[in-house]
Amino acid sequence: MQFIDLEAQYLHLKEKIDARIHKVLDHGQYIMGPEVKELEEKLAEYVGVKHAITCANGTDALTLAMMVLGIKKGDAVFCPTFTFFATAETIAYEEATPVFVDSDESTFNICPIDLEKRIQKVIAEGKLTPKAIISVDLFGLPANYPELERIAKKYDLKLIEDAAQGFGGTLNGQVAGSFGDIATTSFFPAKPLGCYGDGGAIFTNNDEYAALLRSYCVHGKGTDKYDNVRIGMNSRLDTIQAAILLEKLAEFPQELIARQKVADKYEAELKGQFETPQVPDGYTSSWAQYTVCCDNRELEMQKYQEKGIPTMVYYRTCMHQQTAFTYLGYTSKDFPIAEYLAKRVFSLPMHPYLK
Known part of the structure; x- marks a missing residue:
């Protein structure tokens, strides 16, 4: 028995996935090929947001969210302590300070009651600037976004949804990946929607954020790709992975x-x-x-x-x-x-x- 049986999934979708891969091999546009744009459009439609921007992996997706929101040294970013390392790693990578939050015992997700206490403590100490909340949709279940959005608004914080595990889950009919100011996901093979390598995506309804994300993903490019207007990174989803994800998303x-x-x-x-x-x-x-x-x-x-x-x-x-x-x-x-x-x-x- 397999813990996650990717082989069974492939055998079920083999004909369609193979055809998609061969189409990419035929046209040869391995980087930013037409399947990438097609996938982004279908992801945005599925999640119910204006913009879906693909990238190289889920950790990059969180890092790109940090960059767009201007997270920096001296900022406090609140996140659960019971989660995968990347959530806090990306905060520290921007030289900001992760402020950990306890879990809700019944859902395992970030506890809104403890979150508010942690925010109040940081404000009272006056050493860090509260800047954002990262919530993780742990094990497939969306977090308590009505409460998290209330808290974020009350303390003027940005809210980032890490929907890597929750992708496909819903809350009051709203699909994971559509909550907060920015949401991210991972297409790591073991995720609910995974590719056959690394991949990720960022979701937002904010036009300005979307434009910045597309720039940051490709070395901070401007309208001319040889005029880089900001310091970015190299984080693109391979066309073959996009082709695979298109068939997996349909299923x-x-x-x-x-x-x-x-x-x-x-x-x-x-x-x-x-x-x-x-x-x-x-x-x-x-x-x-x-x-x-x-x-x-x-x-x-x-x-x-x-x-x-x-x-x-x-x-x-x-x-x-x-x-x-x-x-x-x-x-x-x-x-x-x-x-x-x-x-x-x-x-x-x-x-x-x-x-």
Whole structure:
């Protein structure tokens, strides 16, 4: 059994994906070919925003968002501690300070109550300038954006949605990737919508942000590509990956239905045995992971291993516990819910082709 069965997905879409790849090989426009523009248009339509700008990977997508918002040294950017390293890494890369926030125990996402306390503390200390919030749609479930948007507006902060895991999820009918001032996603192969390499995208309704993003992605180019008007980076989605994603995106709605059926089956079988993931009213999850909580995690994972069923832990170490962020001076008492989750969660196989 595969934890995520990309081979089964490929076999299902093989004829269409192969045809797309061969079309790129025929026209030879491997960088910024027509499939890239086509994908951006279809991504924007799917998410429901004006602009979708593709890039080289999900980490670059977050970095580009930081650049567009002018995040810099002396700024505080608030983000969850229970998430993947890239969320905080991109903040530090801009020489800003990540301010970690505890988790909501039931959804695992950033806790709005703790977030507001952290913002108030930074303001009271007066050492950093509160600038932005990065929220992560963990394991497929969008965060509590009504509350996050209220808080962002109250304290005049920009809101960035990291929808890499939540892509395909919804909140009150609004699709992940459409929340906040800017949203990002990753097309890493294991994501709900993934390519066969690295890839990413940024979403926004802001015309100015979109223009800046397109410039920053290609070395800060101006209207003349040989006149670079700002310092940018080299972050473009390969045409072949765009071609693959076009076929995967077309199949994506059906895959989300299949993922939900797997999650429903897990819930029916495992409720009472573990703390199973709950989806609040008004939400849908894209089920990037099916993550349960329990005591004696290692023992339970061993039982699955003995049956040939792979399991994974996301995430065993919180951001505030990472060696790279020890300089921030957090202690084990600062994030009780996140540390509680990190000691108890593990994930079971989840993909649309799970029998």
